[in-house]
Amino acid sequence: MVNLADYKEMIIGSRVIEPGNSEKFRTGDWRSQVPVIDKSICISCLSCWIDCPDNCIVVDEDGLVDVKTTHCKGCGICSQVCPKDAITMKEDIA
Amino acid sequence: MSSKVGTDIAINGDGAVALAWKQINPDVVAAYPITPQTIIVEDFSKYVANGEVDTEFIDVESEHSALTLCSTSSSAGARTFTATASQGLAYMWEMLPITAAMRVPVMMAVANRTVSGPININNDHGDVMSARDTGWLSIFAENVQEAYDMSIIGPRIAEHHEVQLPILVNLDGFILTHAIERMTPLDTQHVRDFVGEFKPLYPLLDTDHPVTHNLMDGPLFYFPHKYQMVVAMNKALDVAREVFAEFAKISGREYHMVEEYRCDDADYIAIVLGSSFGTMKQAVDNLRDEGMKVGVAMPRVYRPWPADEIAALCKGKKAVIVMDRHLSIGAYGPMFPEVCASIAVNGKMPEMYNFIYGLGGADTMVSDFMSVYKTVEAGKANTINYLGVKE
Numbered sequence: 001m002v003n004l005a006d007y008k009e010m011i012i013g014s015r016v017i018e019p020g021n022s023e024k025f026r027t028g029d030w031r032s033q034v035p036v037i038d039k040s041i042c043i044s045c046l047s048c049w050i051d052c053p054d055n056c057i058v059v060d061e062d063g064l065v066d067v068k069t070t071h072c073k074g075c076g077i078c079s080q081v082c083p084k085d086a087i088t089m090k091e092d093i094a
Numbered sequence: 095m096s097s098k099v100g101t102d103i104a105i106n107g108d109g110a111v112a113l114a115w116k117q118i119n120p121d122v123v124a125a126y127p128i129t130p131q132t133i134i135v136e137d138f139s140k141y142v143a144n145g146e147v148d149t150e151f152i153d154v155e156s157e158h159s160a161l162t163l164c165s166t167s168s169s170a171g172a173r174t175f176t177a178t179a180s181q182g183l184a185y186m187w188e189m190l191p192i193t194a195a196m197r198v199p200v201m202m203a204v205a206n207r208t209v210s211g212p213i214n215i216n217n218d219h220g221d222v223m224s225a226r227d228t229g230w231l232s233i234f235a236e237n238v239q240e241a242y243d244m245s246i247i248g249p250r251i252a253e254h255h256e257v258q259l260p261i262l263v264n265l266d267g268f269i270l271t272h273a274i275e276r277m278t279p280l281d282t283q284h285v286r287d288f289v290g291e292f293k294p295l296y297p298l299l300d301t302d303h304p305v306t307h308n309l310m311d312g313p314l315f316y317f318p319h320k321y322q323m324v325v326a327m328n329k330a331l332d333v334a335r336e337v338f339a340e341f342a343k344i345s346g347r348e349y350h351m352v353e354e355y356r357c358d359d360a361d362y363i364a365i366v367l368g369s370s371f372g373t374m375k376q377a378v379d380n381l382r383d384e385g386m387k388v389g390v391a392m393p394r395v396y397r398p399w400p401a402d403e404i405a406a407l408c409k410g411k412k413a414v415i416v417m418d419r420h421l422s423i424g425a426y427g428p429m430f431p432e433v434c435a436s437i438a439v440n441g442k443m444p445e446m447y448n449f450i451y452g453l454g455g456a457d458t459m460v461s462d463f464m465s466v467y468k469t470v471e472a473g474k475a476n477t478i479n480y481l482g483v484k485e
């Protein structure tokens with residue numbers, strides 16, 4: 001059976017009464033590929049962090065990068081800009 | 095009772111609608127002229143110019159703009175009315191389902207007129223039937239008095255917090271819009287008390303509670319949002335019954351989901367919409383004098399469709415005749431399948447006949463309606479018949 005939203009919990013008229021809730025809109029659901037970072041090659045140049053259009057690259061206290069996939073659309077820009085070829089796009093089977 | 099009712103006046107249907115609007119004093123009216131609706135916005139513009147209402151009266155450059163304005167002004171939190179007909183309603187069509195889906199209770203008077211082509215400005219139900227599936231409530235008037243009464247009842251049904259759907263108030267073009275009839279208006283204060291203050295849900299101008307209207311729906315939400323409209327329409331059946339009862343108390347005029355005339359003991363009943371109901375009542379009286387057991391009924395509210403009332407009405411009848419003043423070319427009249435379905439899911443089918451009549455203003459007299467019953471009784475009717483067309 002198709003799993004649709006529960007009409008009883010929805011505001012009528014496709015209104016949004018909670019400002020800023022687009023943060024909850026998981027645009028990452030559209031993705032077919034996901035970036036995978038090989039941390040043994042990564043030099044923390046942060047090119048991927050600068051160029052990611054969806055703020056999906058996170059940087060920890062030590063300056064190491066990781067991918068947050070909730071809004072990642074799998075565009076692959078990060079893998080294109082990486083000077084060390086540390087990021088590869090893999091099929092997202094999740 | 096007498097204090098609630100004003101002195102009788104002579105007025106045409108468009109004037110009666112404008113008078114009801116004046117007494118309600120809406121916040122916003124969007125106006126674009128189209129025959130035979132023009133008199134409504136003309137008369138109302140005089141009320142505005144004379145300071146008799148404090149409505150924001152907005153002349154727009156097209157019907158599409160008129161309805162866009164209405165849906166947005168209603169979203170902002172204003173009680174908003176407009177009027178149209180025929181090509182005007184067709185020009186609004188793109189905004190019809192959007193306005194309904196926005197769940198804003200705009201009220202629109204429709205001076206029913208055929209849709210070209212060939213070019214024709216006379217009355218039939220081609221315009222409103224094309225708007226049938228867009229999610230608007232739809233209510234019909236038989237005469238000038240009812241055009242006035244339905245304009246007062248309309249907002250009460252539409253604005254109910256569990257309904258929140260826009261409403262089409264239908265009056266037959268020229269037959270009602272331009273014909274002067276005797277009418278008993280209500281006292282203005284009683285109209286205001288009855289209609290009450292507009293209490294919008296989630297208005298845009300409530301800046302303490304910011305809200306975004308008319309967003310995109312992905313597949314997960316679109317269908318459930320449509321289902322919410324189904325729930326609202328079902329609720330509107332109950333709301334309409336309640337509002338009719340309340341209106342009877344202030345006016346002495348009783349309305350029902352399905353108006354019946356001499357149907358109780360009838361073998362043959364016809365179902366018809368709008369001003370033809372009055373003409374058919376005369377045809378029924380004439381045939382009763384001749385000894386034929388006939389009756390006629392009119393669905394007062396066409397959307398939501400009063401399926402249970404229609405089924406109960408048709409139960410045990412020898413034949414049911416559905417009079418459609420519109421034609422879905424290549425199928426039936428639009429009301430015929432709905433009546434058939436209402437009966438079929440509830441019980442045993444009588445003989446069913448569909449008569450298409452009066453398209454493009456073709457005159458339909460008492461004698462024509464008498465011939466309908468006689469053709470059926472004589473067993474000479476087809477399933478679908480085109481009244482007066484030489485086949």
